[in-house]
Amino acid sequence: MPRFFVDKSSVVGDEIYITGGDVNHIKNVLRMNAGEEISVSDGEGKDYFGVIQSVDKDRVTVHIENSWNSFVELPAKIYLFQGLPKADKMELIIQKAVELGVYCIVPVVMKRTIVKLDAKKEAKKLTRWQGISESAAKQSGRGVIPEVTAPMDFKEALDMAGTLDAVLLPYEKAKGMDEARQLIRSMSGKKSIGIFIGPEGGFDETEILAAGQAGAHMMTLGRRILRTETAGLAALSILMFELDL
Numbered sequence: 583m584p585r586f587f588v589d590k591s592s593v594v595g596d597e598i599y600i601t602g603g604d605v606n607h608i609k610n611v612l613r614m615n616a617g618e619e620i621s622v623s624d625g626e627g628k629d630y631f632g633v634i635q636s637v638d639k640d641r642v643t644v645h646i647e648n649s650w651n652s653f654v655e656l657p658a659k660i661y662l663f664q665g666l667p668k669a670d671k672m673e674l675i676i677q678k679a680v681e682l683g684v685y686c687i688v689p690v691v692m693k694r695t696i697v698k699l700d701a702k703k704e705a706k707k708l709t710r711w712q713g714i715s716e717s718a719a720k721q722s723g724r725g726v727i728p729e730v731t732a733p734m735d736f737k738e739a740l741d742m743a744g745t746l747d748a749v750l751l752p753y754e755k756a757k758g759m760d761e762a763r764q765l766i767r768s769m770s771g772k773k774s775i776g777i778f779i780g781p782e783g784g785f786d787e788t789e790i791l792a793a794g795q796a797g798a799h800m801m802t803l804g805r806r807i808l809r810t811e812t813a814g815l816a817a818l819s820i821l822m823f824e825l826d827l
Contacts, residue, residue: 652725694783
């Protein structure tokens with residue numbers, strides 16, 4: 583069943599009003615008409631099952647048949663602090679992280695970050711990244727559209743992470759799989775968890791020291807060295823398996 587996201591204000595009584603680019607997709611791509619069933623989310627964890635009432639030029643009106651709180655979201659909000667990678671790796675990371683249940687993705691400029699974004703490029707990238715997040719949320723049946731924030735420096739990211747219940751930092755020099763397993767198990771019951779992933783060149787030692795002083799927990803992901811686009815997804819997969827009810 584086709585799934586769409588709307589702003590919460592678009593849900594009025596027992597009707598939902600779909601506007602914007604999704605109208606064209608419903609009319610001209612899916613070729614849906616009045617009487618067909620549709621799934622809608624308000625992007626804040628509320629799902630709706632409805633029937634299309636009318637398809638107009640600029641608006642699709644849906645009559646709500648049923649609604650419920652989304653059951654697909656993880657019990658903890660997971661924030662991925664991703665060291666900004668080069669080329670198009672960030673697009674892959676966003677898409678797969680959303681599928682795995684991430685709540686928010688924070689691109690972080692670190693000491694060994696290679697790519698540099700000026701203001702113009704950053705704005706274009708952010709628009710594209712948020713679009714990828716929305717598409718992945720639709721495809722995977724998410725109840726929310728994870729936010730992709732503007733890039734931050736490492737200190738800003740640590741400050742943001744300081745508001746979370748726990749912070750994990752996979753690090754190739756960390757030892758002890760038993761300790762890593764215990765650490766992951768201890769995440770049960772947390773409401774918000776941050777994961778820091780370094781860029782292609784890895785973390786600078788000063789960043790590791792600062793993260794440790796800020797309360798981040800270092801952990802290993804195994805004996806193999808993982809690429810930046812793999813490490814975060816591996817950590818998210820482990821957390822998803824542990825946290826999913």
